[in-house]
Amino acid sequence: MEGLSFGLSLFERAKAVEDQRRIAAWYISHAASAVVKFKVDPPTFSTSYKASGFLRLPYAEIVEPFDVFYDGPNKRSRIDYYNGLTKTFQRGDIGSYGVSYKVAFMTTDSVNNKLSCFLVNGTQDAPFGPQTIFPDTTGFTVVGVDIIDGQACEKWQEVIVNGEKTSTYTLWVNSATLKPVRYEMMGYDSLLGSHYDKYILDYTDYQPETIFPDGIFTPGNISCTGFPGPGADHYITLNPMQEFVHHIDEHTKTMFMQFKEKHSKKYVHKEEHANRENIFRQNIRYINSKNRAGLPYQMSINHLADRSDSELKMLRGFRRTKNYPGGLPFNKTEFAGMQIPDQFDWRLYGAVTPVKDQAVCGSCWSFGTTGTIEGAYFVKTKKLLRLSQQELIDCSWGEGNNGCDGGEDFRSYDWIMKKGGITTEDQYGQYLAVDGNCKANLVKPEVQLSGYVNVTPYDQDALRIAIATKGPISVGIDAAHKSLSFYANGVYYEPACGNKPDDLDHAVLAVGYGTLDGEPYWLVKNSWSTYWGNDGYVLMSQKDNNCGVATSPTYPIIA
Structure with a gap:
């Protein structure tokens, strides 16, 4: 646990852990009412920072590490996934509407894991700017305190209702340092009577007021070409974090409509349509996350993408069958010398x-x-x-x-x-x-x-x-x-x-x-x-x- 010396005995470590738990329990019992009672402004974060953590998608069975370099004043950012196997660059300081780059290993029928760079210019309707890793906390209110990963945290929350869907966004910050600890989205669909979505951003490191070295926001010495295959999936291929920080989901609906048309999918009622769209959402998240992991193969959406x-x-x-099925043995020796x-x-x-x-x-x-x-x-x-x-x-x-x-x-x-x-x-x-x-x-x-x-x-x-x-x-x-x-x-x-x-x-x-x-x-x-x-x-x-x-x-x- 953080703060424990590796030189301590097992007994001393256990005692130190128990002391931390008692302190945290005392904090919750004495501080919870005070936090809720007094109105305070929601937490804000530095306009220039470095951060690391994990994107967790429970329904897609994904845990994806990320590293973020954010330079808001200069309109630039960079987010690395899977320890740098995929790098995305968001440059609002280039051109009239910004530029987005992606550096990743490309695998096709003829090449395997070729390091490649793709770029897309922003447009008036879809400009590119820096991508933060933290939510806009304007509408958040404090609702209590929790212990998250052994840390006493203030718990901030915003609830948004849109038709049958209720989305609860929760942010935990360290009570002493106000550093971000966790951000979670939980979606409930009253039409289905169940949770339809959940994702978590766990922040393991946060360094505010960072001064970045030259070149960290450029793809480096590599030639960049146009991105293969324009379409709705640019949101998740060029800037995956947009979906989870800014709650952008239009691409899912567009891609699902295209998927239904391509594969002639028809659903018998509204409930099934909603359920299939939710399954589709989790599957495309899984596909795109795995494609950022630098694997020796690529995945893509196919006709199975709406199946559980x-x-x-x-x-x-x-x-x-566990028993010997019969059949003749293969005599490899008869091919000796062939x-x-x-x-x-x-x-x-x-x-x-x-x-x-x-x-x-x-x-x-x-x-x-x-x-x-x-x-x-x-x-x-x-x-x-x-x-x-x-x-x-x-x-x-x-x-x-x-x-x-x-x-x-x-x-x-x-x-x-x-x-x-x-x-x-x-x-x-x-x-x-x-x-x-x-x-x-x-x-x-x-x-x-x-x-x-x-x-x-x-x-x-x-x-x-x-x-x-x-x-x-x-x-x-x-x-x-x-x-x-x-x-x-x-x-x-x-x-x-x-x-x-x-x-x-x-x-x-x-x-x-x-x-x-x-x-x-x-x-x-x-x-x-x-x-x-x-x-x-x-x-x-x-x-x-x-x-x-x-x-x-x-x-x-x-x-």
Whole structure:
């Protein structure tokens, strides 16, 4: 705790902590009534300061460090995020309407983490000026005292009602020094009967009357270009803190309207619309915060941006059996001496069918199964067929699959071998995204299997050989992380991703592999539509078998 010497014994530290607590409790009991009783002016802050802290977005599961350099008299400011991985500059002293810069690492299909600078000139309707990290306290009134992070604090508050929404803004300042400690927004929607928003700014350092060195408010020796993609999201990409300090939310409404139009979203009543807009708000905050973190990949808004965590979970329908599923072992020794290419992509050879959307059905296992069979059939015959996922969903219950509630590739292989083959989508009918009536007896099987192979678990070299020689491979991954839901491009690496058999909850198709800027990846086809990822694909990092791509791969043997 602040103020404690590391040289003290454990007993002395505990006693000192208890003394601080007693002092704080005494302060609250004796000072609370006095603070409320006497009218005082709300706290104000220096027009020139340096500050640090954390932006906390509980609903988006984000804790983002920031550093602020504010020079109000000269109309300039700079805010760094994630310890300088992203820097934003607000210059009201340049030009008629100011200029905003952003320096960040850019990741695209062809480059990975390239340091880049973007600038946008202000306009008469949208000028740029310095960005403070503290709220305008004009309408705040003192409502009591609290203990925040061990500090006795005055509690100041403003409540704003707008229709069904009530927004409560609370600022805590240290009672002795009047330094800012915390700023919190809590939003309640009477239409939904619940809290719709919450964010917190925790201030860990505040140095007023700061004199700044030359050059701190310029991007440095880097060429700046126009910002890619104009639009409503400039508020949160060029100056993210505007949303949280000045309560600017117009961009969310504009982006949500564009999102609804693009993806033909319709909601049955006013309550659902409000709920979806709130989910959308938290998801875009999550996406933009993660994009400021200098990750080796980028995220973007896609058709999933209005879905809750429980709805996103429905997309993951891979059910891993703990017992040995059967199948033949992969004999890597038979490929000894064979020259395996450093990069491979089965799409270039015509072995991969177009990306589909599994929709609100946990049928990913059927897409992984049909994808690897389509590829293996192409390798053998040079013909590409579109096989029926719906047939597997409707008909393979007897082998242990559960339709839209999950399944496994090997159970599908077993059903296909038992039934005598799998048919095409043209014969069986289109994919429905629901459990339907089995029509296997009414169609002709087109592809027969004689068995299937389990690629050696955790052996990435074996998986590369299998992809290059056998065709696209069905793999299971841990897809339980929101970062994957909004992946756009770059090499996806999620430190929290599991790679044990019990971690795998989503089936996908590994169609290739390669390296981007020295980072080895698996080229993976998903079944979340072409709106997701890079036209429906993701580059999954091979580092530490991230997300378990090499944990449980399989491929079929065409009869």
